[in-house]
Amino acid sequence: MKFNLLILGAGRGTRLSPLTDALPKPLLAIDGSETILLRIVKQFRKILPIANIWVNISTHPETFLSYLGGIDSEFRPQVLFEPILLGSANTVFELSKEHDGPTLVIHGDLVLSHVYIDTLIQEIFRNPRFTVFCHGRSSNRAKSTITISDSNIVTSLVNTGLNAPVDSKVLVNSGIYFFPNLQQIGSAPEIGTEIADSTLQTLITSGNLHAFEINEKRVSVDSFNQLEEARNLVKEEILRR
Amino acid sequence: MNLFAHSSSSLLPGDFRIAGKGARNTTIKRAVFIDLDGTLWPDLGPGSILRNPIIGNEVVLRLSELSNVGYLLIGITNQTYFGYRRRLNPISIFRYRSKMRQIIRKGILDLIYVCHHHPESKLSYLKTECTRRKPNSGLIEWAKEEFDLELDKSIVIGDRITDIAAGQKSGIAKRFLIANPRCIEWNISRSTTSPQSFTFSVFGNLIDALEMIKNETS
Numbered sequence: 301m302k303f304n305l306l307i308l309g310a311g312r313g314t315r316l317s318p319l320t321d322a323l324p325k326p327l328l329a330i331d332g333s334e335t336i337l338l339r340i341v342k343q344f345r346k347i348l349p350i351a352n353i354w355v356n357i358s359t360h361p362e363t364f365l366s367y368l369g370g371i372d373s374e375f376r377p378q379v380l381f382e383p384i385l386l387g388s389a390n391t392v393f394e395l396s397k398e399h400d401g402p403t404l405v406i407h408g409d410l411v412l413s414h415v416y417i418d419t420l421i422q423e424i425f426r427n428p429r430f431t432v433f434c435h436g437r438s439s440n441r442a443k444s445t446i447t448i449s450d451s452n453i454v455t456s457l458v459n460t461g462l463n464a465p466v467d468s469k470v471l472v473n474s475g476i477y478f479f480p481n482l483q484q485i486g487s488a489p490e491i492g493t494e495i496a497d498s499t500l501q502t503l504i505t506s507g508n509l510h511a512f513e514i515n516e517k518r519v520s521v522d523s524f525n526q527l528e529e530a531r532n533l534v535k536e537e538i539l540r541r
Numbered sequence: 542m543n544l545f546a547h548s549s550s551s552l553l554p555g556d557f558r559i560a561g562k563g564a565r566n567t568t569i570k571r572a573v574f575i576d577l578d579g580t581l582w583p584d585l586g587p588g589s590i591l592r593n594p595i596i597g598n599e600v601v602l603r604l605s606e607l608s609n610v611g612y613l614l615i616g617i618t619n620q621t622y623f624g625y626r627r628r629l630n631p632i633s634i635f636r637y638r639s640k641m642r643q644i645i646r647k648g649i650l651d652l653i654y655v656c657h658h659h660p661e662s663k664l665s666y667l668k669t670e671c672t673r674r675k676p677n678s679g680l681i682e683w684a685k686e687e688f689d690l691e692l693d694k695s696i697v698i699g700d701r702i703t704d705i706a707a708g709q710k711s712g713i714a715k716r717f718l719i720a721n722p723r724c725i726e727w728n729i730s731r732s733t734t735s736p737q738s739f740t741f742s743v744f745g746n747l748i749d750a751l752e753m754i755k756n757e758t759s
Contacts (some may be wrong), residue, residue, distance in 0.1 A: 319710075350720055354740065355736070361655065361725045362722050362723075362724065363685055363723070365718065365724055365743055366720050366721075367741050368720065368743040369719070369720030369744060369745035369746075370720075373744075373749065376742075378740060378741065378742045378743075379635055379718070379739075379740065379741055379742070379743055380738050380739070380740045381702065381705075381725075381738060381739045381740075381741070382737065382738050383737075383739075384737070391738070392736070393739040394582065394737055394740075395740070444658060482678070491737075494610040516563065
């Protein structure tokens, strides 16, 4: 079985301005000249039989395309260009118009440890269902929370702002999704909506969405501190090898 | 109706096509559609071909390899130099047609389809929202009808998102963009029938794109 990989790279990355004033966030360097995007591609290419890799782009498209034109073809994703930012739910829907097959969707600002990826891949092979990967977090820092049943079926994905109850650990969407196929996504979601808001909601209703918690090291590069944290993670991994 | 459409002998520009010997092989059902200005040769501004741009030897070699493995090589181009950018100049038109015929005669391409229309042309008979003008898919569909091409087995290569759009609208499965600083330039709001997204592969240059096609074919 071969997998597709969709890297979500169309966001504006405004919280990392001025670094992202002229550069899409996935093209931030985290190890010498290696970008977040290239790290994701290399990590998954190494461990997973891949049929297609796509990255969706919208912000600074010319910069993105020039970069892609210059990298080794083995690691060069195909492009899904959105003249108007569609939102991740609609991006997946757009892709489903021409493609199908098991597809892993991952936010293009994620720096994952190798152990994280190993765990994720094992779970996909063990249990190839619609899956939202998530992590535990203290509830007072959770922007959105995931509720699951005893059998790990997601019963709700709730955007809480930062007002989640402070009583216990909650599960948080990690920005990685596995779709065994793309054709069951359903009708077009509203433009601008996130995956968690719409596409997955359909799957939750039908009781098909599975949650899997991974608490290995991962950094979502959303601030200067997190960028530094990501670079340290990469350094640690290089030293360990 | 445009009386000059399909005309390859008239010196008045309309949509036209030139065919070479390769087009006589009617058993070939797949094609590589290649944009001309900025893709087959460097973009030297409107009417590039009149400034004698060089088509690299390696590009010519790669194209002949694709011809040998059973692709029809088809140039598709919007050409607004006449009518929109400049006043009608019969000498320039004659030179333009001659250059196109040279490309065909040398066997670099089998066919070339040209659309001269532009919605803001200074010449009334060229002033139209032509369905053949890229990002519309008319030039590709014209070739498809003439040669019964299988577009799902064909490829389009261009240096602008408008080339990709034309390929996507016509159902060409493989769409290759040659990355350059102007590749996204297009007043997207003017094309009311635009899809919400465009999917394609990116290459740093035409040679890499042609090599990829050959590798995937062999």
